Amino acid sequence: MTYTVPFLFWIRKYILFITFCLVSLLSAAQTELQLQQIRKGTHSAKLGAFTNDLKINFTQEKSQLLQQAKVNGWKLTERLPNGNFSALTAIGPDGTPIYYSTFSSDLNSTTRSNTMHDNGLLNLGINGENMMVGVWDAGSALATHAEFDSRVSVSDQSEVVDSHATRVTGILVASGLDKKAKGLAYKAKAVTNDWTRDKIEVAEMAANGMLLSNHSYGIRPDRVPDWYFGSYISVSRDWDKIMYSAPYYLMVTAAGNAQKSKDNQSPIFGTVDDGYDLLLGFATSKNGVTVAAANIETNNNGELLHATVATYSSFGPLDDGRIKPDIASHGSNIYTTGAKNNNGYETTHGTSVAAPGVTGSMLLLQQYHEEVEGSFMKAATIKGLVLHTADDVNAPGPDYNMGWGVINSKSAVELIANKGYASLISEESLLEGEIKNYTVRANGIDPLSASISWTDPATGVVNIGLLNDMTAALVNDLDIRITKEGEAHFPWKLDGTNADSPAFKGDNKVDPFEKIEVLNAEGTYTITVSHKNNLEGGAQNFSIIVSGIALTDCVLTIPEEVALTTAKNTSVSLNWIANTDALFQVEYKKKGSDHWIVESTFDHFLTLEGLVSGTDYWVRLKTFCSENASSGYTSEYEFSFMGEETELLRLSDYIPLEQKLSFSIIPNPVQELMTLEGNFPLNASYKILSMNGIVVKEGQAIEKQIQIADLTVGLYVLFVQGDQKTTTIKFYKS
Template identity: 25%
Template sequence: MVSRMMVAASLLVLCQWAQAGEVLRLQAGDVRPNDVQSMDRFMAAADRQHLANTQLHIVQFKKVIRTEDQQMLKAAGVKVRHYIPDDAYIVEGSLDTIRELSQQAAVQAVVPMMPQWKKSPDLPKASVFTQRHQVVVHVHLGADEQGLAFRSALRGVPGFEILAGEGNAYYVRLGMTQIDDLAKMDEVIWIQPFQEMKLQNLELPEALAATRGDASPMSGNYKDLNGFESGTRIMGFDEAWSRGLTGKDQIVGMADTGLDSGNKSTIFRDFANVPKGYSFGLGAQDWADSMGHGTHVAGSVMGGGVASGGIVRGGAYEAQMIPQGMWSPIIDNLTVPPKLKSLFEPVFADGGRIHTNSWGGGQLPGAYDSFAAQVDTFIWENPDMLILFAAGNNGVDGNKDGRIDNNSMASPGSAKNVLTVGASENLVLNGGIQRKLGDLMGGQPWGTEPLKSDTLSNNADGMAAFSSRGPCRDGRIKPDIVAPGTNVLSNCSHVQNASPLWGNYNADYCWSGGTSMSTPLVAGAAAVLRQYLAQEWNNSAPSGALMKALLMNTADDMFPGQYGTGRGQELPDRAPNSIEGYGRVNIDRATTPRPLKYYYEMYDHKQGIGTSENFTERLTVPEGPLRVTLVYSDAPGAPNAARALVNNLDLEVTSADGTTKSLSSIDNVEQVVLGKVPAGEVTIKVVGKNVPQGRNGKQPFAVVVTR
């Protein structure tokens, strides 16, 4: 056993370059590596023998990490696992190499990776009452290639059982007291609670759905529909369709409960553009939708509306879809693989560049967890992929002040690089569920005015009460965008006993609500936008960052919300905010014909910039409003870190009457909005403030400039 004094002394040697005030910002709390007292709170419970032998360390640099620093680490033979703010990496290497690193002039501190720093604060705490309990955890390894060693190390060890996993992500069942043993493994970077992934349609009691309050009975023959029911009209799809923008030649992937019959030869005629599908459900034989949710979602993306004579159809009704069925007939629930890459990779290989997901976990609200990091990793490695996730349906007025509480964002919607979609209200006064919010779910979630007397779909400028609010735990704005998600009419699954969700309109179409419904509408908008970029801007391979920037830059701010100003004001601040994000999608505006000169310019800078570099463009604009949005798909963050942002770019806009800056150190979206600029030259500048983990040392980005 190594004595505490010896370990403390070694830490002092490794930290000899540390400077006062330098911090590692971790989920476990801020740590000052050169401060013995700061380290001592972790050392007190540490296994000294483990710390003396671990090959996993955090290396912190004196200044912003430079290319030379990265080259030095590579030459030394250490493997960089993750970036940790401020100016540090989790690295793996031999003890001799680590000691040599600590002597480098640029290095400020080297400390062992403490097992406590690998444990989510959301993990259950062991006690005399729970020490014999078994738990399931989600384990995040440093790299895919460590999976074999991890499996081998646990094979045959009493109490450990790997339930599922591949690469660097696993579900493991173990005893409460064994979590610390797991955290000591050098392969392990992060351990968090297992989250049950659930569909993001709002579940209301079946009896309530069947007796839809005072709603007028619907005929089922389409004559009583006015065009708002699908949610597309509010978003401006009619205008985009009139210009021939229907999602043609675009491929959208969907991971959900499946799609209708799950067979190309028998699938419902609204889904003629489905070339293939995949089955991920435990015990499922195909991608059939025995539940009903996935078919409704698919209909909102690209349902052709054939059965309704084109009245009820998806936003991108000429796009193709590749469904992935995750519904398990064995457990009657979703079976989401622990390695999310297995969902995205097949669709990407099939040519899909949009992937929509109306599911998530709500148990770790706002957390940048393993799932979020995985999605960010895939987008970082495949930057032309746009992945959408539902924000969740965890919005409640818990403190009874008449406003929905903050901090309920679901993962993986908490990821940086995804487009996270919240739900606004549809405009449907007949059909679906028409009861007051105060009469829903026992009156508990929304029992205070003005929420109590409101209904679900009576004001297109209102938010759905259930829609999860941000911000994320590190302060990032989420959701990114909203779209109609209440009383949305779309396709029913024709599999026997599939759920009609919020109730049938007829045998082919049914109602539903939730961020599950708003997300596919935005996926349809993305497919239409991608077609527009190919046709109008000769850009058939836009980055996901550009797609995000366009949808967010052109969105409608719904301020102040449906209740006006005063008590219970729904949107206290103008967009962007953590309620509506950057606003409600307006696909008409996003696809404005180029000759109308709504867009001054858009830049899809795929090479990017590095630390201390900048991108500068000058434009001549007329007098009037100016809106500039910067979006970049950031390198994946470490779940261990208190801040998810890795690379930090800033935006500056200079007009004849001055310079406006957007300087965010937590978000990978920045925006400058000027109510009126004088006619003349405007300078757009993107500054590489800190790029510690770039692609070839650089961070790609997209900028959109509009009036």
């Protein structure tokens, strides 16, 4: 399989480009049609049967839980000294009472999600419109808060309004009445629930099209024996089963705030003081995203300046050596909504508030992908995308503190925009025994990076009491390699028994995400995807993401030397210097109109039809290298169309609109004295030209009145210049 783009790509690209103009106007993410497409990809029968099992088990376990709590004197709920809420939720296989606890101890800019917003750096207008996110927490959010403007609902009739849930929900969707509290997806909707029946409710909503849910809570680390830490246990498997059965659904959870707790006396690496091996419960699932908290600083261009892991954020590894946490987000001094009243705000920190930074960013990325590609990404794709594009911190490669690095929504959305031009994002399937090859050409500028991500089956052995069990939880072990002229490049991996050592390259046998980076790559490479052993089910879906490549010979340069070449009674032709593998978009309109007429061509020329003689037009051009990857526009130029008498000049000989002065002539037509209305610099001068280009009068425009009684009857052009700005207006001497 080669990704050197053939002519058919451009045919598809042209069709998609035309439909994109319609999609931009008509798209409404998560419409009933989109939900049907997600449901179609869901293993409904398996998920439904599992949900029924969860309901039966929930009823039985709830009764046993209450009985055991009464016998053993266990507290059912507790408000901890640090403000976190804790509740008894289950009994472990060894009889340990399992308590869930919340993890709380300008986010938009540190995740770079604000670059997608209205008036953001990328100017995409992606704010969460028509998107929905699920929030499970200690209770429901204060749905009546002024920042939520009826966009937050309580789906499970929870009677507990929780401050922690309100903070998390505000980080996701607060509208920004107080600008400092503006949510990442500030026009999205949120459904908020308590954690009592979280697996059941999530399974039901995922079956109906929910893409993302946020879980800023987990098992209390001070109430479990040491073997729980880093273990793949039954609750980890349950959540993996939900995600495997609903391949568009992704769970995002907080890593926890136990780094200094000394709760694990027997970590798989280091001493109790080092902070390793502290992840618990669904934070150890294979298919979800576990978020660390970091202190992050970025600049106005969305570039990472500084990042360090927060002093409270829980470290991995998992006992089987998997890379967890997966990614980091800002988690300190976050200003957001509070639950004391409908207009309250609070400042908080913790992995609880770092997690929604990732969830909200992913929601915007899903919205953008749906708008430009017409479909949502599968969970493995969106997960792979944010890990692939994360800003690497400290030593090259991942680590057990912040996973693959700091989330960078700007880089992720640019990778989507460059799809088919400078990046590859593809959802594929590997049959048992199959090997897939992709031939790509490095762009010679960026590192060649290739990743595979997959949602792994939930089957396999779970730990029921063995301390630091290193048995791999991975079921279907896929592999990625990059080769060139016999030299093979391997993916990053970590060693859990040497958790503070830098990442190295080798055969990764434990992670359902693998990434390879080739620095200073030049020429053509082969990317190979294969697998070890048997594949459960006979096949495994996966997503491949590649960056640092050139899929076409197109170059994103603004068209140059644009010129008017031929003119007829109702048309004029344009020529420009051609980028031979590009699509060009030409836009033109009558002066003063709000509507651009859009034409597209693969040639280096185009004829504008249906023009009206005696009318002024504005025109601009840009280059497209894929459906979404485009150059900037040329300047906007104004030219006077006079039929076959139109002056045939390079557009650069005309005056760019951004360099024009703004004024008008009163009256027009004029007999003897014209008045110029507008603001002119003191050095402004004017010239009056006949239609054959001869200067017939000139002077200082600051006087604002010009006598023209001596001119003959006819059409003229007034040219005004000052402070390196110019403009022209036609007038008629009657």
